[in-house]
Amino acid sequence: MADLATPGPDAVQFRFRDDEPVDHAAVTVDAFLDQSNASAVRIEPGDDARAILPHIEQLRLVEVNFPGFMDGRGYSSARILREAGYTGELRAVGDVLIDQLAIMRRCGFDSFQPDRALDEGDAQRAFTTWPEVYQAAADDRAPIWAKRHG
Amino acid sequence: MYQYDKYDQAMVDARVAEYRDQVRRRLEGKLTEDQFKPLRLQNGLYLQLHAYMLRVAVPYGTLNARQMHKLADIADKYDRGYGHFTTRQNIQYNWIKLEETPDLLAELASVEMHAIQTSGNCIRNISSDHYAGAAADELVDPRPYAELLRQWSSFHPEFLHLPRKFKIAVIASETDRAAMRLHDIGIRIVRNDAGEVGAAFYVGGGMGRTPMIAPCIREFVPLDQLVTYSEACLRVYNRHGRRDNKYKARIKILVHELGAEEYARQVEEEFAHLLTQGIEPPLAELERIGAYFADPPFETGASDTLDLSDPDFALWVERNCHAHKQPGYISATISLKPVGGIPGDASAEQMHLMAQIAELYSFDEMRVTHAQNIVLPHIRKADLYAVWQQLDEAGLGTANLDGIGDIIACPGLDYCSLANARSIPVAQKISERFAANGKGDTLGELKLKISGCINACGHHHAGHIGILGVDRKGTENYQLLLGGSEAADTSLGKITGPGFDEDGIVNAVETAADVYLRERQEGERFLDTYRRIGMEPFKEALYG
Ligand code: SF4
Numbered sequence: 001m002a003d004l005a006t007p008g009p010d011a012v013q014f015r016f017r018d019d020e021p022v023d024h025a026a027v028t029v030d031a032f033l034d035q036s037n038a039s040a041v042r043i044e045p046g047d048d049a050r051a052i053l054p055h056i057e058q059l060r061l062v063e064v065n066f067p068g069f070m071d072g073r074g075y076s077s078a079r080i081l082r083e084a085g086y087t088g089e090l091r092a093v094g095d096v097l098i099d100q101l102a103i104m105r106r107c108g109f110d111s112f113q114p115d116r117a118l119d120e121g122d123a124q125r126a127f128t129t130w131p132e133v134y135q136a137a138a139d140d141r142a143p144i145w146a147k148r149h150g
Numbered sequence: 151m152y153q154y155d156k157y158d159q160a161m162v163d164a165r166v167a168e169y170r171d172q173v174r175r176r177l178e179g180k181l182t183e184d185q186f187k188p189l190r191l192q193n194g195l196y197l198q199l200h201a202y203m204l205r206v207a208v209p210y211g212t213l214n215a216r217q218m219h220k221l222a223d224i225a226d227k228y229d230r231g232y233g234h235f236t237t238r239q240n241i242q243y244n245w246i247k248l249e250e251t252p253d254l255l256a257e258l259a260s261v262e263m264h265a266i267q268t269s270g271n272c273i274r275n276i277s278s279d280h281y282a283g284a285a286a287d288e289l290v291d292p293r294p295y296a297e298l299l300r301q302w303s304s305f306h307p308e309f310l311h312l313p314r315k316f317k318i319a320v321i322a323s324e325t326d327r328a329a330m331r332l333h334d335i336g337i338r339i340v341r342n343d344a345g346e347v348g349a350a351f352y353v354g355g356g357m358g359r360t361p362m363i364a365p366c367i368r369e370f371v372p373l374d375q376l377v378t379y380s381e382a383c384l385r386v387y388n389r390h391g392r393r394d395n396k397y398k399a400r401i402k403i404l405v406h407e408l409g410a411e412e413y414a415r416q417v418e419e420e421f422a423h424l425l426t427q428g429i430e431p432p433l434a435e436l437e438r439i440g441a442y443f444a445d446p447p448f449e450t451g452a453s454d455t456l457d458l459s460d461p462d463f464a465l466w467v468e469r470n471c472h473a474h475k476q477p478g479y480i481s482a483t484i485s486l487k488p489v490g491g492i493p494g495d496a497s498a499e500q501m502h503l504m505a506q507i508a509e510l511y512s513f514d515e516m517r518v519t520h521a522q523n524i525v526l527p528h529i530r531k532a533d534l535y536a537v538w539q540q541l542d543e544a545g546l547g548t549a550n551l552d553g554i555g556d557i558i559a560c561p562g563l564d565y566c567s568l569a570n571a572r573s574i575p576v577a578q579k580i581s582e583r584f585a586a587n588g589k590g591d592t593l594g595e596l597k598l599k600i601s602g603c604i605n606a607c608g609h610h611h612a613g614h615i616g617i618l619g620v621d622r623k624g625t626e627n628y629q630l631l632l633g634g635s636e637a638a639d640t641s642l643g644k645i646t647g648p649g650f651d652e653d654g655i656v657n658a659v660e661t662a663a664d665v666y667l668r669e670r671q672e673g674e675r676f677l678d679t680y681r682r683i684g685m686e687p688f689k690e691a692l693y694g
Contacts, residue, residue, distance in 0.1 A: 045393075070188060070271070072311025076389050079308055083427055099172060099189055106307035119180065122171075129168050131160045134301045136429040137308070144157040144301070145431035148438065 013118060014101075014127075015111040017089055022061040042093075049077035056086045064109070066094035075107045082108035082138035098122045102129040108138030151212050151515060152297050152442045154262045161304065162259045165266055169193050170252035177249070192272055192310065194265030195251055198565045202246040204228075205268040206258060210278035210296040210320070211239030211518040215509035218516060220261045222501035228254050233501065235486060235494040237558060237609060238317070239277050239518040240268055244565055266304055271312045273303035273384070277319045279327045280519040283443060284481045284527040286473045290347060292322035292339050294440040295376065298431065302377045309384050313391035314399035316384070317356075328520060329612060329636035331355045331364045334401045335383060340370065348372050353383055353413065354405030357606035361642050362402040365410040367417065375421075378430045382421035386413065445476070446513035446528060452478025456531050463538050466549040471534075480531050484524040484541055485548040485556060489585040490578050493559045494522030503544050511537050521558055521597075523551070554589075554596045554663070555581045558609055562602030562619060563626070569602035571619025571626035572652075576600055579656045584663075593663055596676040599634075612636035614677045615662060616643040617655060628655035632662065632688055633680045644685060647693055658692055665691045 012021065026040035029047045032055070040061035043049055052059070062081060064074040078090055089111055092104050096114040101123060104112070133141045142150075154162070169189075176186045194205040206221070213221075221241055225233045228250055229243040236242055246254070258264055268275055276296045283291040299318060303309070309316075319328045322339035330336035336352035348370045355364030371379045390408075392398045405413045454477045458464035472481040484504060487493050496504070504524055508516045511533045517525040529537055541547045550556050557580065560566065562573030577600055584590035599613030603620075610616030616631035627649040634643030650658050663676070665688050670679045680688070 069185070070311055071393060072271075072309070073389055073393075075308040075311065076385055083423070097185060098175070099168075099185075100311075103305070103307035103310060122175065122180070125171065129164060130305065131164050132157050134161065134304055135306055136427070143431070144161075145435045147157065148155070149432055149434045 011117075012091065012111050012113045014123065015089075016105075017110050019089075021089065026061060026063045043074070043077050045071045045073040047077070049080045053081075053084045056081070056084060056088075059086065060088045061091060062086065062088065063091045063093050063113075066092060066096055069095040069097050069100055075103065078104070078107040078109055079138045098126045101126040106133065106137045106139050106141070151214060152209075152293075152439065158301075159259075159262070162262070162264045162266070165193075165264065165305075166252065166255045166259050169255060173248065173252055188270055188311075190248075190251075191270035192267055193251070193255065194268035195246070195248070196269060197567070198244065198561075199563075199567050200565070201244065202248055202251070203242055203244050203565065204246045204251060204254065204265060205236070205240050205242045206263060206265050207268045207275040208240050208263075208518050209300050210276060210282065210293050211280050211520075212282075212293065213516045213518065214514045215505040215516075217261045217263055218501050218505035218508070220257065220263070222498040222505070224254060224257060225498040225501065231498050232495055233498075234492075234561070235496065235518050235522045235524070237520050237522060237560075237607065238268075238275060239280070239520055240275055241518070242561075244561075269315075270310075271314050271316075272310045273306065273312075273316045273318065276300050276303070277317070277328055277333075277520060279321045279323065280517040280525050281327060281472055281481055281527065282322070282517075283445070284472075284474050284479075285323055285325075286475045287325055288323040288475075289341060290322050290339055291440075291443045292320045293443050294436060295337065295339060295349065295373075296320040297439045297442075298376065298436055299380060302380065302431075306384075309388060312384075312388055313393045314396070314401075316387075316401065318380075324638060326636070326638045326640070329609070329640075331640050332357055332361070332609075332612060332636055333364065335380070336364050342370050346372070349376055349379075351379065351383065353417075354402040354410070356400050356402045357609055357611050358400065359397060359604045359606070360400075360402065361606065361611040362406060363640050363642070364402070365405070367405075367410055367414040373436060374433050375425070375430060378424045378427075379417075379421055381429060382417045382424050385420050385424075386416045390416075446515075448476045448479060448528070449530065452530055453532050454478050456480075456534060460535070462542075462547075462549070463535055466538055466542075466547060467534070469549045469553065470551040474528065476528070478531055479528055480534060482526045482529050482534065482537065483519065483551050484526065484546050485550055486523050486546075487550060487556050487581065488545055488548050489555060490582045492574050493557050493577050496524075500544055500546060503540070503546070507537055507540060521552075521556060523556070550590070552595045552597060553591075554584050554593050554598055554659075557581060557598045557600060558613070559600040560602050560608035562600075562608075566602060566607075568605060569619065570604075570621040571602050571628060573600045573602040573608055573617075573619060576617060576619075576628065576652060576655060579652070580659055583656055583660060587660075589660070589663060589667070592667065594675055596663070596666075597635075598659070609636065610634070611642045612640070613643060614675070614680070615659060617659070618645075620649060622649065626652060628652070630655065630658050630662070630692070632685065633677065635677055646685065646689055661691050662688055
């Protein structure tokens, strides 16, 4: 299960990785494409996640910002990165809420930095919401159709 | 029809548990209303003017008797003894209490039903042809494809926070009984020149304030790429659909602004990429689902004649029945539009009766139609008279399918908080007027559709005659539209001119009907006459 950091702003509350976190701030996509030696970048909803694909080898942290939880572009950004083979940390930041945790995991997020700390019990329950999944996505869960015809 | 296996059941059960927990957190104040709203919407729960409304999914409109009995029980236990069948082939309850919804959903799950994604900015319940599996003119039964996509779209992690709602319809015949091209994605199952079955994709249709007819963006998607292609269509929309303006957020605006060709190109690019990702279920899954939709054990050699000596029965057969692919059988539509009634409403007793009849006479199957009626798809012709008699006794034998009494009306200002004007009373008055003056019986096919505001839930753009409720200086006002159609010859209605008050619109509909009766030529429907003579004669009669 997730490591627990101190909750609060600028804190990663849940992390499903064993490697050392990157210790410096993420740069914007524009800045990253200009200077291009950073190892952490932050994607905003309007950014094209594919723009950074040529450089994913050097990246260890990608933050995907959710300024408002109803804007779902970050889910596509996350899957696009994972589909391109990105294996570094993929962090959901911003308006990250209990009821989005499970689907964020499915789209490939493996760390979570909510604006406001989430209730631990509610969050742990949320991560295990789905006993099965209908689709293949960016996690390694076998979809129901694969189990039916396994 | 489709039956859940342990996986499907586990998913709806998990959903009920998740929702129960969300309601708990809402009631404990851990979720704000803004945070809770999209969650309850994705479980079908709307806040209306006076109470919560719950919309229950009826996937592609297909129901069995056990499910219909349960819907009736729910109407009695949680509502006021009524249910309201909708234009999306679903059912709504208008007087629901928030605290009771988790138990209600658990009851639904016990009969393989749910309210998942019947609202909210996600892929909604998938609709289909209400004669699927029975129609003489279909290529194949479209429902296995709809079920495949139902599973794919349920809890799809990437597509639960779309710019706006997303509606998909699947059909498999030339005749379009599902308004396929007025959906975000319309799919027609087709056979190509090589004789293979596949899917034509129409993307970017819709009603609402900017009605558009979907262009075809790919003529043939092989059956073993259906999910992947759909995923590509959705991803392009999720990434690039507008989020700055709620009224421009539907995919039709994206397709329109990019142009169908450019949208199709972007989808092709995404599709090529996604084909490498292994997200498509094997064809064996489609076969597994398809087996549930095999023909019921029809009797061969059943008598193919009907005794039409009872004139009321004969009229009902003529108007409400549809040719079946199996000799000796027929599909019958139960009209939920009695004269002066609320379109689409059924009482718990009526639901129980329809369920009983379906179990006895229609291989345990019913369909909800997008015109808010119920179809008994497979009736032996030899049983039809007995079926009709039972229906007629319960007030379910109205012979008005596709006529002016078969009105589609949205809930309007009686329930809906977005409404400008009432729809239901207008529908009732028109239905009463045309019953009283006898003209209803002479008009033939005339599809009348009423929306209480520009959101067009009553599909007014697609009515041969459409009525749109607007707010005019604080009073309810109604615009009249002519010439819409949702059938294979899809067209959008045009506004005649200045609007009318409530009595005025009823008169105006009668005036338009009179112009048709005066001008029609042999064999012409209202729509045909309108298309031939144009708007002018109608304007002249209405305003001249
Ligand atoms: S058309 Fe308008 S009034 Fe009617 S149900 Fe839809 S939103 Fe409400």
